Amino acid sequence: MNLPSSLKNTACKNMDKTAYYFMDKPVTYGELDAAVSKFANGLKKLGLEKGDHIALLLGNSPQFIIALYGAMRAGISTIPVNPIYTPNEIQYILENGDVKAVVALDMFVPFVDAVDAHLPKVEHYIICETGPAQTRTEYTHPKLKSFSRILEESFPVAEEVPLDDDDTAVILYTSGTTGKPKGAMLTHKNLYSNASDIGEYLRMSSRDRVITALPMFHVFCLSVAVNAPLISGATLLILPKFSPKEVFRVAKKYEATIFAGVPTMYNYLYQYEAGTPKDFATLRLCISGGASMPVALLKNFEKKFNVLISEGYGLSEASPVTCFNPLDRPRKPGSIGTNIVHVENKVVDELGNEVPVGEVGELVVRGPNVMKGYYKMPEETAATIRNGWLYTGDLARMDEDGYFYIVDRKKDMVIVGGFNVYPREVEEVLYDHPDVVEAAAVGIPDPNQGEVVKVFVVSKNESLTEEELLGYCRERLAKYKVPQEIEFLDELPKNTTGKILRRSLKEQVLKKQSSKS
Template sequence: MNLSSRLTEIATKHPTKEAYIFQGTSCTYAELDASISKFASGLSQMGVNKGDHVALLLGNSPYFVIGLYGALRAGATVIPINPIYTADEISYILNNGDVKTVITLDLLIPLLEKMEERLPQVEHMIICETPQGKEQGIALLGKMKSFATVIAEGTVTYQGPDLADDDTAVILYTSGTTGKPKGAMLTHKNLYSNAQDSANYLKISDDDRVIATLPMFHVFCLTVALNAPLMNGGTVIIVPKFSPAEIFKVAKECKATVFAGVPTMYNFLLQYPEGNPEDLQTLRLCISGGASMPVALLKNFEKKFKVIISEGYGLSEASPVTCFNPLDRPRKPGSIGTNIINVENKVVNEFGEEVPVGEVGELIVRGPNVMKGYYKMPEETAAAIRDGWLYTGDLAKMDEEGYFYIVDRKKDMIIVGGYNVYPREVEEVLYNHPDVVEVAVVGVPDPNFGEAVKCFVVSKNAHLTEEDLIAYCREHLAKYKVPSSIVFLEELPKNTTGKILRRALKEQLTSTKA
């Protein structure tokens, strides 16, 4: 079984069930499955063969869903790309990923035209029309073909090639901390197993209506908010772009039952002045991932909106989910939960040996969700996967009941005078301050102690001072953990999923000094 064949199975059993809702219109499973087959057939007629690489340069829309499942049904390997990337970032992934076909928006045609000389291997460009593109009169050129034409030329009876469990289904380019992004190769088995195991662990059923506002090109949304509900016959509520107003509106109108987001999204929803708890009353579950959720934020959100948040953990290389807080046992605020079905997590020392309960080490993972490797990077693959275990690079600890806690990224740990300081610990303290909206902590060079703790804070109180917050930290933290300085910002830099970018703050400090 794989994503494509399972969707056909659901469509056969429940043809009239709503598969997705998008901007007021809905599509049944039978309609979606037919569109996928026709698009796959159209790709095949264009010369897209099994194993060819197809890029999705798209945001959240039916185009993405049909493009993804259609390319998979045709036997292609899909490479999702953030459509707001720069020309350099896009051309690197298209070239490194050996992409032959690009599916993108008409609004990006001018950008692709400029890049054409850098993309000699791209044979086809399939263009998705938008109202804005029509208004601007953007025309199709050269090797471009409209998405609608590809579907129209396809046949609904198309079967597609046989797909093996170990065939590469998707290559996800991870935003590397150093150097260029690496392409994590996820197989059909990786993606299908993780979607099913996540759905079953979180009890996502055909009664659920899941809001997909996280970017679909990101693995969190791809698995948890798109594939998981589709594999169990649920309905996906596609929201192109996150905004608190839109989420409250959509949740109420569509009677949403599940919302998946990153901590900053929950913070925006909580801080939204017009946020009405009644608008979210149909939600049975909120899911958080992508970054550690401050305990104060989790408790305040749950108290206001009367809905539980299950915090989990994952990474692109694991398709991505490895842990979630269970729904049938007490949740533990601050924890990423326990092993999901069929996946095993372990905390080890530098020699790969499991550490005692409560001790900090590196989190490693194994299961049917772990990638087959990085595309064209055998050395990096060997470093990441050892003896069947994926080394995550995250520092964690496990309690006596098997709940895991992310302490911090290995690379983000700050060493002050020989003492380890985990940014999250300092951030948790500051999030408890009533005037703090957002905070990020980084390490900066210090001539006396090697490194010092520096904080970036967004506050709702214009009169709050650096001295106030440092004094507050002194009350709650050991001396070596207390920030040496605090910078107030209007907002913190974030990526497209809403994750706070500590690296950008560090780069900002470096450029300021220069």
């Protein structure tokens, strides 16, 4: 079984069941499945074949789901891309991912002229119009196609394309420690098994109505708030973007039963004065991931809204979920929970030996959800997957009841509002500035986003300002990767081998913050 086949089965059994609401408009499983088949046929008519790659530069929308499932039904691999990435970041992924077609919003059209000459492998740009159908643009650029026209001109029944469990369904680009993103190849088996196991673990059913407010291009949303509900025959309540006002409105109007979000979202919901427990009266479960939730926030949120929050853990390379706090046993605040169905976690030392209960080591994972590797990176793959175990790079411990706790991030990753930022990515940009001699990026606590990036810089130009460097970063980095603070130093702390000591810099920041409080 795979995701597009599961969708077809649900549509055949329950054609008139509402698959999703978007902008308060309901669409049935029958209508969704027909659109998916039309898009699969449309991709074939454009000359795309099984094994080709397409990229999605879309926000939360029906088009994202139709394109994703349509591509999978046609045997084509999909690369979801954060649409707020800069042109340089997008271009790298499209080049490295050998993308043949891009599905994007119409605001992407000006970008086509700027980068098309640098992307010879891209044959089609499929544009999703945001205006009324009657004002649809007639494109003159030969590579530009209309998403809606593709659906209008295609048949609703797709020719069956044989899909093997090990075929690559999605490639998720994750920030790399080398400064360049790595494409985690997730197979049909990876995605289906994780969505199915999530649904079973969280007891999802056709009666559930899931608020889909996390960004769909992010693997957390993709598996927990899209794939798992669709496998379960549930109804998605799709929000174009996260808004506390809209979350409360949609939850109340459609009697939502599940909400999934990162701690930042829960903080905004908790602080939103107009939100009341009555708005969340039908919620049976809230799911948190992407970063550790402060225990105080978890307890305050649950007390205010009288709803359970289940914290979990995952990473792109594991499709992503490996742990959740169980629903049939006591939760442990601060813990990421226990193994989900069919997935095994353990904590090991540097030699790969499991450490005793309570001791800290690296968290490793194995199961049908573990990726088959990084795209075109065999050495990185071999370093990450060893003897069938995925080495997460996160330091953790396990207690006597089998609950896991993340202790630290071995790879110095910074999590900004649930999004991963590696210090090296930011540093590489700064090192390109002619006046920067050295740079070190660290994550510092932030009450709204969990963490933000702070950078320490050594400059050879005394007149270089913080605002100038921030502007330089804004042009080259996605918004959430841009540093919130830049501090100039005469030199950066280093060890005897000359390695910059990021931990020392972070400790200085925390010490200053502590003394102020």
